[in-house]
Amino acid sequence: MAAAVFLLICGRIRVGTLGVDRESFSSSFLLSPPSAFAAALRLLLFLEFLQIDGLCAKEKMHSTHLLLEEPIRMASILEPSKPSFFPAMTKIVGTLGPKSRTVEVISACLKAGMSVARFDFSWGNIDYHQETLENLKLAIKTTKSCVMLDTVGPELQVVNKSESAISLEADAFVVLTPDQGQEASSKLLPINFSGLSKAVKPGDTIFMGQYLFTGSETTSVWLEVAELKEDDVVCIIKNSATLAGSLFTLHISQIHINLPTLSDSDKDVISKWGVRNKIDFLSLSYTRHAEDVRHAREFLSKLGDLQQTQIFAKIENVEGLTHFDEILQEADGIILSRGNLGIDLPPEKVFLFQKAAVYKCNMAGKPAVITRVVDSMTDNLRPTRAEATDVANAVLDGTDAILLGAETLRGLYPVETISTVGKICAEAEKVFNQDLYFKKTVKYVGEPMSHLESIASSAVRAAIKVRASVIICFTSSGRAARLIAKYRPTMPVLSVVIPRLKTNQLRWSFTGAFEARQSLIVRGLFPMLADPRHPAEATSATNESVLKVALDHGKSSGVIKSHDRVVVCQKVGDASVVKIIELED
Template identity: 30%
Template sequence: MQENEPKNVLEDVSCFKLPDHKTKIVCTLGPASSSENIIRKLIMKGMNISRLNFSHGNFQDHKDVIQKIRNISRELCIEIAIMADLPGPKIRTGKLETEPIHLSKGDEVILTTENVRGEGQIIPVNYKKLPESVSPGNFIYLNDGFIQLECLKILKNNVYCRVITEGPLSSNKGVNLPGIDIDLEPVTENDLKVIDFALDAGVDIFSISFVEKAEDIEKVRNFALKRGKSVFLIAKIEREKAVRDIDRIIEVSDGLMIARGDMGVELPIQNVPQVQKELIAKATMKGIPVITATHMLESMTENIRPTRAEVTDVANAILDGTDAVMLSGETAVGKYPVESVEMMSSIAKASEEWRDRTRWGIERIETRICGVEMNIDDVISHHVNEAVQRLSVDYVVTPTMSGQTARRISRFRPSTWILAFSRYPLTAQSLTLSYGVFPVYVKKLETDWENTVLGKMKEWGIYQSGDIVVLTQGQSPGRPGGTNLLKILTLV
């Protein structure tokens, strides 16, 4: 077995462990969660995808964490995807001599592009064109918009501002300039270096920050292809330009992330809930996974329990149809990383059970999917959904090359697990992002894959005589999206 290759599940009966919820959980790993002990606990509590934030840390640190994830994933025999989050052209504050500092309302501060450490009223910023980009009267936001400044004047490399909304500020925090054109390429040279490193480390799932147009996604894909690599690309939607061009971005992306931190500054904050719902609906229609992110259980960074509003936020994202929910600072630097994942899992379980019981929102999803022109794959997935609803199906089982069939079925948010068997490691890894899909990597699928898989399911002890299983299959092996056969079996 190669170092980066997942375990061949069909060879090991102990590999089959179904979670008690179908919504996938993304955890950002950092200082609070980079030890083997914590990573193991996060996986056991429900982490499906490990997010590595390349805005922080160095390559060696990330390489060590990647190896830990791979080792523990094999040890526990649980498929865990690793997602490299590209830094992008994020404008950030520089290093502060003492931190955090507190900016009080009415204070005057100086944002400087000079290479200095922040001290007193001087705050360094890494965007050299800041003085020529802003004008007196413009608003500048720091730390995900929690601090608001008003530009007073510009002198050479310094922008003089008054604090409108006060708050604490630390080094390396985000700077937002809503409504101002920023002269930065969404995919930077540093991003390409990160991609090179990640590909060499066996990571091929990337989230691309500050996407503005479809060409940003294609630039990353072409860069990887020139190195002979196929990649799974997730567009982070956080800028107004991306929201305006969302249909073209979805066409070339493998998944979406609704990054509500910067989005809540780039867009009027009161519009973020509507944009979230629209993006989830569009991704569902397209059959690509969508992650809802940022401040989901933020208070658990410091507290053992979340607020009621945060619990409601997570539940509503799940009921909207998101495939995955994400934890950021809660698991990266928080005091309670394991408890945060455990809480997220419990919210997902309760929300899914209520939706399965009431069918809340399911008819709307079905109407939207079936209200457009459908191809053969769409029709098959629709009939799978009908069978699940009317026949008390216990499992949906499908072999897959690209993951398309499993994702099309997943769009309907069925109450039944979708067991997706693939001989392609990237397909198995990427399917960890899709709602209700349990990916199973196998080195090869025999011609008689049906009896092989059913035999293993019996060996795993996950079905009883009389259980109903829906199987999908393509008559053209090796062609993505070629599923054209549906079988319903009562197991003996």
């Protein structure tokens, strides 16, 4: 045995030569009986299992299990990051609020890398958010952005009319009551749900904190249900905390709340504010079943232009997790709300769901959005090391966008937060193992591929082989560009959306604006809206003129330079064409 260990240290043998089954080894690694010698042997075997060679003096890492490009030169870590026209391929969703609603701050957020502006109707009225949106319209004259409306859904809230801070002491009792006429205090907390006493039982856990809580025990509290008294719920306080702010929310671990996913107040906001502003995305909070998405889509279909609005299902609890596959099939994208998921799931399970969910979204070609990554930047100028690593790992997992909530809504440093997250994403993208990801995606899709899938994968393969600086994709619906982005090319994809003229015999209208803006949440896609035309005008000459405009845009933005190669994906007549062009001086 000692000889075997010695040989293993020297890199002479493999796990297989010791008769260890690779499939069972990883699961049994931490389950073996402890001893100093056995622990050392298990560690060495585990390192061999990961194929890390030359333990004595080598830095080169060989791992086919990670979506990580290799080898990484250690010296390159010390090199300064190079500025780029695109801050990152991964998109950033910023929630606009008190600290980020002026024209100046919104402009700075957009320039720092925010591509989607999120409006959260869990707090604030229509007039407040309309004023913020008007400021956004002024700010986006020199940049691009789209709008996401976040619904309230079946969210339980504490009714604190005085908006004064409430101090709760550990081991004391507090009563949750549906009587909203009562004044909130350290002994009594009115809530907006009359069925709580029927939904919980003694021993259940309730989490309460400031809306978009950052996890600090001083601003959030854990309660344990002690007794049920008719409609009231008596709880024992597990930790001392001061609830400060205008909005406190409750989350009950793994308990079904019998409230509609799309509430009447949500429908009212969508019908008024959403229709008026032609929202690009609807973030459907607390999505629990595919039927929730279908119901929301049916509602939007009756609201004119909003039938083009994409629905992103927000997974926030175990119900949504359980029905994830069917929800993914119905939704246009997924938002993983890790804050509430982290309450419903054990902490050690959250990352497993994230990796599995993002992978499923990637293979389906639908955007995956991750939340709650840099909570500490709500009050601090720099993220923790763990948070910085978390952002990078989310990029390596394959996420399309990072959603910032409290960090930009009420945080002290909204612009710096967006800039920092963008820089971390850009660095992670440099080491993303595109080759491995491409092969996995092609294998998952299988054969025979659909026509569009084949064209998209071929365009990416060609761009990688010739080291193109950009892929230009002509599209009217945006689907072709999204399929190209699905294969995660290392270069940006310029999605040239061709507006189409249509009529219903009463009026003329153009399509394309929604499709262009909705590309702003997809990793690696950067949209450009071409001049409108009639479908009959889609000739070779007009395509070439649009291509010239796209190339000029790429040159002016610094993405394309002289002698660069560009891959173009377009439709000529009935044929789909992928061509490579090399630019002259």
